Structure formats: structure tokens, C-alpha cells
Amino acid sequence: MRWNNPPVAFVSSTRLAVFFASLAPLILLVHKGLGDALGANPIEKITRTTGWWTLFFLAVTLAVTPARKLAGWPWLGRLRRMLGLFAFFYGLLHFLTYFVLDQFFDWMSIGKDIVKRPYITIGFTAFVLLIPLAATSTDGMIRRLGGKGWRRLHKLVYIIAGAGVLHFAWLVKKDITEPLIFGFAVAALLGWRAVDGLRNARRPALDPTAPLVRARGRPSPPGS
Amino acid sequence: MLIKKASDIRPSEITPSEVFRDRRRWLQLAAGASALALLPRGVAAADKFADLKPGAYRIDEKLTPYESVTTYNNFYEFGTDKEDPAKRAGSLRTRPWAVVVDGAVGKPRTFAIEEILKMAPLEERIYRLRCVEAWSMVVPWVGFPLAELLKRVEPTGSAKFVEFTTLLDPTQMPGQRGTVLDWPYREGLRIDEAMHPLTLLTVGLYGEVLPNQNGAPIRIVVPWKYGFKSAKSIVRIRLTETQPETTWNLAGPKEYGFYSNVNPDVDHPRWSQAKERRIGEFFKRPTLPFNGYAEQVAQLYAGMDLQRYF
Numbered sequence: 001m002r003w004n005n006p007p008v009a010f011v012s013s014t015r016l017a018v019f020f021a022s023l024a025p026l027i028l029l030v031h032k033g034l035g036d037a038l039g040a041n042p043i044e045k046i047t048r049t050t051g052w053w054t055l056f057f058l059a060v061t062l063a064v065t066p067a068r069k070l071a072g073w074p075w076l077g078r079l080r081r082m083l084g085l086f087a088f089f090y091g092l093l094h095f096l097t098y099f100v101l102d103q104f105f106d107w108m109s110i111g112k113d114i115v116k117r118p119y120i121t122i123g124f125t126a127f128v129l130l131i132p133l134a135a136t137s138t139d140g141m142i143r144r145l146g147g148k149g150w151r152r153l154h155k156l157v158y159i160i161a162g163a164g165v166l167h168f169a170w171l172v173k174k175d176i177t178e179p180l181i182f183g184f185a186v187a188a189l190l191g192w193r194a195v196d197g198l199r200n201a202r203r204p205a206l207d208p209t210a211p212l213v214r215a216r217g218r219p220s221p222p223g224s
Numbered sequence: 225m226l227i228k229k230a231s232d233i234r235p236s237e238i239t240p241s242e243v244f245r246d247r248r249r250w251l252q253l254a255a256g257a258s259a260l261a262l263l264p265r266g267v268a269a270a271d272k273f274a275d276l277k278p279g280a281y282r283i284d285e286k287l288t289p290y291e292s293v294t295t296y297n298n299f300y301e302f303g304t305d306k307e308d309p310a311k312r313a314g315s316l317r318t319r320p321w322a323v324v325v326d327g328a329v330g331k332p333r334t335f336a337i338e339e340i341l342k343m344a345p346l347e348e349r350i351y352r353l354r355c356v357e358a359w360s361m362v363v364p365w366v367g368f369p370l371a372e373l374l375k376r377v378e379p380t381g382s383a384k385f386v387e388f389t390t391l392l393d394p395t396q397m398p399g400q401r402g403t404v405l406d407w408p409y410r411e412g413l414r415i416d417e418a419m420h421p422l423t424l425l426t427v428g429l430y431g432e433v434l435p436n437q438n439g440a441p442i443r444i445v446v447p448w449k450y451g452f453k454s455a456k457s458i459v460r461i462r463l464t465e466t467q468p469e470t471t472w473n474l475a476g477p478k479e480y481g482f483y484s485n486v487n488p489d490v491d492h493p494r495w496s497q498a499k500e501r502r503i504g505e506f507f508k509r510p511t512l513p514f515n516g517y518a519e520q521v522a523q524l525y526a527g528m529d530l531q532r533y534f
């Protein structure tokens with residue numbers, strides 16, 4: 001098999017496998033919940049788990065483009081939308097856990113939290129910013145926005161990932177090991193883009209990765 | 225105040241020991257035969273206190289299940305996850321154990337744990353426990369007032385504070401290999417707080433020897449303060465003339481004050497302290513000033529600005 005251009009069936013089954021693997025954290029959480037195995041403080045556990053996976057999927061989504069370019073496997077780009085939508089999906093679950101399970105629609109308390117608690121302010125902001133990205137993930141919306149506009153809008157994900165890491169770092173009591181790991185990962189992925197951008201600007205004619213041609217005539221949202 | 229007299233609580237209201245014991249046995253079995261063999265005698269399930277007196281301070285609230293009390297712990301010496309202490313505290317050796325009591329005292333002494341256990345009648349007290357992280361429990365502790373021990377070393381007139389130090393031994397406490405806190409863990413009280421009858425020198429919970437993850441073999445419990453004030457696995461108690469440095473205060477002076485009295489009106493800089501989630505309950509409940517012990521302790525702080533001395 002040529003890894004840079006595998007058969008369509010391979011790409012489809014990879015997408016399917018990634019889809020189910022991405023659902024696994026939720027399935028495991030529900031399974032533990034039904035089995036009363038979420039520990040003494042289940043709401044905290046659900047909040048932490050959904051938040052962790054949101055950051056995980058944000059980082060993995062940001063890793064797609066560097067991986068695609070470094071490996072020279074253009075088809076990896078076809079996983080990106082799904083991974084990004086999973087980041088939104090877990091972020092939504094995280095937000096709903098806070099809103100419903102933790103605060104139980106206590107609007108006053110939620111409002112105060114958002115205004116007074118920087119880690120909630122920034123986490124809430126990051127979630128709100130994810131909404132337009134999820135909403136413009138369809139082919140139709142990409143076409144409507146045009147490649148350039150779509151790309152510009154979706155650069156928001158850089159801010160969202162940074163905000164997500166800060167949100168995590170600001171909420172832990174003392175042990176910032178995990179926020180730091182996410183922080184380094186996101187910094188590396190964004191740093192790679194900066195370097196890559198500079199290199200391309202210097203010798204645009206030699207850029208081997210310029211617009212990704214889509215097999216099924218899809219509008220392409222390439223870029224980084 | 226809902227403090228019940230000893231006679232008001234029927235023995236039937238307390239979770240039967242067979243129930244939690246059985247769960248415990250399962251946990252130990254699951255941990256495997258080898259781990260079971262390594263468990264110090266001090267935590268074997270057979271160690272139940274024989275002649276416990278129901279103490280004077282027993283709140284009339286539903287007890288937090290034994291399993292939650294012993295698997296959801298902040299004890300960074302064994303890791304920063306709540307589940308870590310229950311999983312990893314097996315490496316703590318609680319015998320032999322001694323506590324040095326010195327500083328501004330007439331008769332400094334080292335007490336063997338066996339001696340402490342016989343020093344005063346052990347009583348069972350049911351206290352609220354409020355964590356600074358906004359969750360709470362109700363725990364039946366076993367112990368006697370710290371004042372009983374302090375009296376025996378005769379604090380001098382210049383003793384104003386009491387410092388508690390936790391064991392420092394990274395081989396037994398793997399969390400101490402990291403630098404998340406400035407080890408050893410130190411906490412402190414003003415002398416009048418330490419001598420207050422509510423301040424409990426604690427050696428057990430649920431009628432049995434303190435499990436390692438809850439601060440075996442000896443800890444204090446100060447029920448009107450956030451949980452971190454109650455030092456665990458204590459090896460030294462030192463009376464001082466000046467306010468001792470305390471671990472969490474060093475880690476975050478703006479977030480963790482020396483007093484750290486439970487106070488719904490003074491928020492943690494990063495989160496509200498107005499409400500708490502009682503472990504096992506869905507809805508949050510309002511946090512009470514001094515964790516519901518205002519009647520007993522508020523006068524200790526008469527005239528103090530509690531916003532400033534948080």
C-alpha cells in the first residue's frame with residue numbers, strides 16, 4: 001500500500017475506526033455511571049473527564065495538519081473535521097455538566113461565576129467561540145464562506161486551544177502537571193505552524209503542500 | 225445548632241460495621257493476595273476499638289458512607305488525585321510510631337502511639353468535614369481532645385501557637401518524591417484553637433483504626449476549619465511563640481490563610497465558598513459559618529476582621 005495515497009476503502013475504514021474510538025471516552029463514562037463506579041463525587045468526575053477529552057480532541061485536531069504535511073499523507077486531512085467536531089461535542093458535554101449537574105440551572109450563580117471566576121470566564125469564552133466553528137463545519141457553510149473566509153474564521157481554534165489550556169491551569173489547586181503537558185503540546189503545534197508559515201512565505205514556489213485536491217470535488221478548507 | 229447528645233443517636237442509625245467491613249474486604253481481595261500480605265497490621269480489618277464512648281459532639285446528619293470517606297481523600301503525600309491515597313497509602317508503616325511534643329513546653333516528650341491510645345478515653349464524634357474545594361462529608365471520628373495531650377507537656381506562658389508536622393519519608397509516601405508542596409506538610413493553630421474541646425486528636429473513624437489514607441495512625445480534626453488545616457500522620461507537635469509557617473499558606477498565600485475558618489462570605493479567589501456539595505447528594509447546600517460550629521467557636525475570633533484574617 002502506498003501510505004501517501006491509500007485506497008479509498010482504507011481511508012473510509014480509518015475514518016470509521018477513529019469515529020468509534022472517539023466515542024469510547026463517552027461510552028466508558030456512561031458505563032461507569034450506570035455501574036456506580038464514578039467514585040464519591042461523580043459530578044466532579046464527569047466534569048473533569050469531559051473537560052480533559054475536550055482538550056485532547058482540540059490538540060489532536062491541531063495535530064492533523066502538521067502530521068499530514070510532515071508525513072506527506074494528504075488523506076489525514078480528511079479526519080480533521082470529525083476530530084474538531086468531537087472537540088466541540090466533548091466541550092458541549094463539559095458545559096452541560098457544569099450547567100445542569102453542577103449548578104442545576106442556578107442562573108445567578110452561573111452568571112457570577114462567569115463574571116468573577118477567571119477560569120470560568122475563559123472556559124466559557126472558549127466554548128462560545130467553538131460554536132461558530134462547529135456551525136460552519138458543513139460543506140455548504142464552507143462553500144458559502146469561501147476558502148479564505150472559512151480559513152480565517154477557523155483560525156479561532158488557536159485562541160480556543162490556548163484558552164482551554166489556561167482554563168485547566170487556573171482551576172487545578174496545585175498540581176499543574178497535566179495543564180503543562182497540554183500547554184506544551186498546543187504550543188508545539190502552534191509553533192510548528194508559525195515556522196511553516198515563515199518557510200512558505202520565503203519560497204512560495206516550492207511549496208509542495210499547496211491546495212489539497214479533494215477527490216470528490218468538495219470545497220477544500222485546507223490551510224492550517 | 226444541631227448538636228445531639230450522645231444518647232440521642234441510636235446505634236441503629238450508624239451503618240452496621242458488617243456492611244462497610246464487607247466492602248473493605250472486597251477491596252482488599254481485589255488488590256490481590258500479595259498486597260494483602262503487605263498491609264500493615266494496623267489497617268487489618270479486624271482492628272476495631274473495643275470500648276468507645278459516644279462523645280458529646282455528634283451532629284444529627286446522615287453519615288457519609290465509609291467507602292466515600294476512605295476512597296475520596298486529599299492527601300498529597302500519596303498523589304494529587306482523590307483516589308490516589310486509597311490506592312497508594314499501603315506503603316505507610318504506622319508501627320512503630322512516635323510523636324515528638326516539644327517547643328515552648330515545660331516537659332517536652334516523645335510519646336509512643338501505644339501510649340497516646342491509652343492516654344484518655346476514646347470517644348466517637350460525628351463532625352462535618354468541609355474541604356476548601358467546596359465539598360463536604362459527615363464523618364464519625366474516634367479520638368479525644370488534643371488538649372488532653374497538650375496538658376501533659378505543660379505549655380509555658382509564652383506558647384501562642386501549635387505547629388503540626390506530618391511524617392517526611394518519600395519511601396513510604398511516594399507523593400513526596402515530587403515537589404507539588406513544600407514537604408514535610410506543616411499546619412498550625414493558635415493555642416486557644418488547639419485547646420478548644422472540639423479540636424480532636426484522632427486515631428480512628430467508623431469505630432475502627434484510622435485507615436492509612438485518612439492520616440493514620442494519628443491526625444487532628446478541626447471541624448470548623450477547611451480540611452487541609454487538619455494535619456495527618458503527625459510525627460511532631462511543637463508549641464511556638466510566633467505563628468508557624470503552614471504548607472498551603474506557603475503554596476498560595478492569597479488563597480489559603482493561616483486561619484482558614486469555614487466562611488461562606490469569604491470566597492476562595494478562584495471559586496465561591498457560599499455553597500458546598502455534600503458527598504452523595506445532588507443539590508448543593510449552603511455552607512454554614514464556621515461549618516456550623518459558630519456557637520462553639522465564634523467567640524475565639526470576637527473583634528477580628530474575618531475578611532482579613534481568612
